[in-house]
Amino acid sequence: MQRSVVNSYELRNDFPIFKKKINGKELVYLDNASTTQKPYSVINSITDFYSNYNSNIHRAVYQLAEEATTLYEQSREKIANFINVRPEEIVYTRNTTESINLIAHSWARTNLKKDDGVAITELEHHSNIVPWQILSQEIGTRLEYVGIDENGFLDLEYLIELISSKKVKLVSLSHMSNVLGTIVPIERIIKIAHENDIPVLVDGAQSVPHMPVDVKNMDCDFLVFSAHKMLGPTGVGVLYAKKEILEKMRPFMGGGDMIKEVFKFHTNYNEVPYKFEAGTPNIADVVGFGAAIDYLEKIGMENIRKHEIDLTEYALESILSINHLTVYGPRDPNYRGGVISFNIADIHPHDLATIMNDHGIAIRSGHHCAQVLMQRLDVPATSRASFYIYNTKEEIDKFVNAIKEAGRIFKI
Amino acid sequence: MSDDIYREIILDHYRNPRNKGKLENADVTVHDSNPLCGDEIDIHLKVDGGIIRDVKFEGKGCAISQASASMLTELVMGKDLNVVKDLKKEDILENIGLTNLGPARIKCALLSLKVLKVGMVKYYSENDPKSAEQIKNESSLY
Numbered sequence: 378m379q380r381s382v383v384n385s386y387e388l389r390n391d392f393p394i395f396k397k398k399i400n401g402k403e404l405v406y407l408d409n410a411s412t413t414q415k416p417y418s419v420i421n422s423i424t425d426f427y428s429n430y431n432s433n434i435h436r437a438v439y440q441l442a443e444e445a446t447t448l449y450e451q452s453r454e455k456i457a458n459f460i461n462v463r464p465e466e467i468v469y470t471r472n473t474t475e476s477i478n479l480i481a482h483s484w485a486r487t488n489l490k491k492d493d494g495v496a497i498t499e500l501e502h503h504s505n506i507v508p509w510q511i512l513s514q515e516i517g518t519r520l521e522y523v524g525i526d527e528n529g530f531l532d533l534e535y536l537i538e539l540i541s542s543k544k545v546k547l548v549s550l551s552h553m554s555n556v557l558g559t560i561v562p563i564e565r566i567i568k569i570a571h572e573n574d575i576p577v578l579v580d581g582a583q584s585v586p587h588m589p590v591d592v593k594n595m596d597c598d599f600l601v602f603s604a605h606k607m608l609g610p611t612g613v614g615v616l617y618a619k620k621e622i623l624e625k626m627r628p629f630m631g632g633g634d635m636i637k638e639v640f641k642f643h644t645n646y647n648e649v650p651y652k653f654e655a656g657t658p659n660i661a662d663v664v665g666f667g668a669a670i671d672y673l674e675k676i677g678m679e680n681i682r683k684h685e686i687d688l689t690e691y692a693l694e695s696i697l698s699i700n701h702l703t704v705y706g707p708r709d710p711n712y713r714g715g716v717i718s719f720n721i722a723d724i725h726p727h728d729l730a731t732i733m734n735d736h737g738i739a740i741r742s743g744h745h746c747a748q749v750l751m752q753r754l755d756v757p758a759t760s761r762a763s764f765y766i767y768n769t770k771e772e773i774d775k776f777v778n779a780i781k782e783a784g785r786i787f788k789i
Numbered sequence: 790m791s792d793d794i795y796r797e798i799i800l801d802h803y804r805n806p807r808n809k810g811k812l813e814n815a816d817v818t819v820h821d822s823n824p825l826c827g828d829e830i831d832i833h834l835k836v837d838g839g840i841i842r843d844v845k846f847e848g849k850g851c852a853i854s855q856a857s858a859s860m861l862t863e864l865v866m867g868k869d870l871n872v873v874k875d876l877k878k879e880d881i882l883e884n885i886g887l888t889n890l891g892p893a894r895i896k897c898a899l900l901s902l903k904v905l906k907v908g909m910v911k912y913y914s915e916n917d918p919k920s921a922e923q924i925k926n927e928s929s930l931y
Binding site: 400723724725726727728731732735742743744748751757758783786787788 | 790791792794795800803804825826827828829849850851852853894897
């Protein structure tokens, strides 16, 4: 088999979970759009933190606390470097969802008013829909949906019309669909939005882990993503915003660490990004995220993207040859990420996932937190396979054989 | 393993569901869904003299949830409500011949029973609150 730019066979040894057997079979993990597996270096960095550096950050002056603070801030620098921004523009949250909610609570409530439009798309995850619905209910903003065509591409014409007619005051959209894999022309959209003085929030939960993302090039106003979808621990998310935007935003939560001085009836807030990090944060997992970024940078994001294009092309070719199988989203791997949603005949995705599990294969089935998209596709659910650095063509062969096996069981 | 789950009879009820559709003049209609996977079931009941005279279901979802609903309608058709209200989850799993389901899939199998029990609570709460309360208390299905 042709060697890919990423040596998945060798990489797999870095991930302890692949020693586990499922139903006596090797684990074939194809649910990476949901969460990814963790290498030893990430797991060990967390153990190392609790074993050798555990203390609270930003306060105490003893050596241990200084070391912990340094590690915590080093991760911020690594993240900033990774997406090419300044460390003070990185705010730690719990996950992508919390990052979007932070923007909806803080930025939107001061910058948007009744009847202002917020543009989102039919591709969005619930985390980029529900916060805006809540905002609409509370302050009367309007939600504008940008549709997709039958190949899963955005109706750019309509988006541009929304922007240039000033019907919307914020564009908030996913860089890569977690269901269809569609990669949207984000730089073009941001350029047009900025020509009309409209800020853009980019949901990078699916793109940042899988391709080079350079915020300086992209020029988005907000970028949000999660550590756990890029080899890091759960419980750490990132909100990037331009420093001048962060400085004008009011705090999201009040408490320790986000303050400069507290008086009986008023408080002077801390500088950014600390203004948005109230309370003791998830220190150990932030350190673990730093180790995940080190791991990804060693491989190189360009190589990861190439590897996934390679796998996606191979997988699409194989499964499209199966009878009665429908694939949703773009066909050309250059316009999509390594996420393949499909249905086969009348086999419900849950039944397919149960059959896959017999073979040690983990795929996702259901609505993928994208019910608006399911309604658009007019399906109750889809099956979804999503790839990462440790997946191999051999695994895709197993996956394709298991689909055929499901066809046999269901007598198709 | 899957061959034991997706037996001929499950596939038959999935593809050729019995008693599927709406029921005109139903005494009770109940809807529920499993938010985890989006399985949906509606059950319509026609009750007369304490007997289920007619039952129909509508729904969409996996083979297990839909076959289980279809088989449940056959099980309760013409039955005395006193018998139906005592149905336990074990009875359902036995009825569909799936006693080895994992915790995620067992919810698919039991969705229709849950809907039926809610329907009975609704029916009884109008004329027999005591029985309604009893079904509620005993219906910890999951």
